[in-house]
Amino acid sequence: DIQLTQSPSSLSASVGDRVTITCRASQSISTYLNWYQQKPGKAPKFLIYAASSLQSGVPSRFSGSGSGTDFTLTISSLQPEDFATYYCQEFYRTPPVTFGQGTIVEIK
Amino acid sequence: QVLLVQSGAEVKKPGASVKVSCKASGYIFSNFGVTWVRQAPGQGLEWMGWISAYNGNTNYAQKVQDRVTMTTDTSTSTAYMDLTNLKYDDTATYYCARMTSSDDAFDIWGQGTMVTVSS
Numbered sequence: 001d002i003q004l005t006q007s008p009s010s011l012s013a014s015v016g017d018r019v020t021i022t023c024r025a026s027q028s029i030s031t032y033l034n035w036y037q038q039k040p041g042k043a044p045k046f047l048i049y050a051a052s053s054l055q056s057g058v059p060s061r062f063s064g065s066g067s068g069t070d071f072t073l074t075i076s077s078l079q080p081e082d083f084a085t086y087y088c089q090e091f092y093r094t095p096p097v098t099f100g101q102g103t104i105v106e107i108k
Numbered sequence: 109q110v111l112l113v114q115s116g117a118e119v120k121k122p123g124a125s126v127k128v129s130c131k132a133s134g135y136i137f138s139n140f141g142v143t144w145v146r147q148a149p150g151q152g153l154e155w156m157g158w159i160s161a162y163n164g165n166t167n168y169a170q171k172v173q174d175r176v177t178m179t180t181d182t183s184t185s186t187a188y189m190d191l192t193n194l195k196y197d198d199t200a201t202y203y204c205a206r207m208t209s210s211d212d213a214f215d216i217w218g219q220g221t222m223v224t225v226s227s
Contacts (some may be wrong), residue, residue: 034213036153043203043217044145044153055215087153091212095167097143097155
């Protein structure tokens with residue numbers, strides 16, 4: 001099975017900061033990589049698909065990039081509502097489907 | 109508005125079974141797959157399996173494949189996840205989610221159902 005490793009596990013940032021989260025796959029997954037946002041006590045929200053395509057309704061400050069084994073999620077200017085946990089997910093040769101362990105974005 | 113509404117919280121004893129429902133609205137139910145993902149308290153997301161609402165075909169995660177059954181009722185646009193022989197580490201919030209039309213992401217999520225396994 002493919003393993004996804006996110007880094008960092010958590011970070012502290014201020015409103016307006018540029019934030020980058022990395023997701024590394026244990027083998028090449030082309031661009032079969034999605035990103036989700038989860039706030040405490042809530043269901044995950046779908047943000048980005050196919051590594052870099054923004055889901056409808058997601059603010060343009062969110063962006064994704066990468067292919068093969070290395071991927072990034074970037075928030076260009078962190079907003080108060082962006083404090084949450086972010087998960088990457090691979091969809092290469094599924095099943096099974098794997099999620100990264102999550103990155104918590106906290107307020108500095 | 110596309111919505112998935114799940115059944116309420118459950119408390120079960122070890123060895124019992126639980127059946128969680130997920131009622132869809134706002135789209136043609138049989139045109140999209142449904143997946144189930146669980147999250148133990150304070151932990152990450154774990155994929156459990158999925159079902160085609162079109163033909164009922166399923167794929168289950170190896171960890172739960174001997175204990176889980178996923179079904180759909182197209183007459184009521186409802187998906188079900190049945191987990192048997194519950195163990196303490198099945199305590200989690202269980203989410204249903206709609207699969208995208210290309211079957212490569214989960215775009216709409218239910219609100220979650222907390223299942224607690226306790227003696």
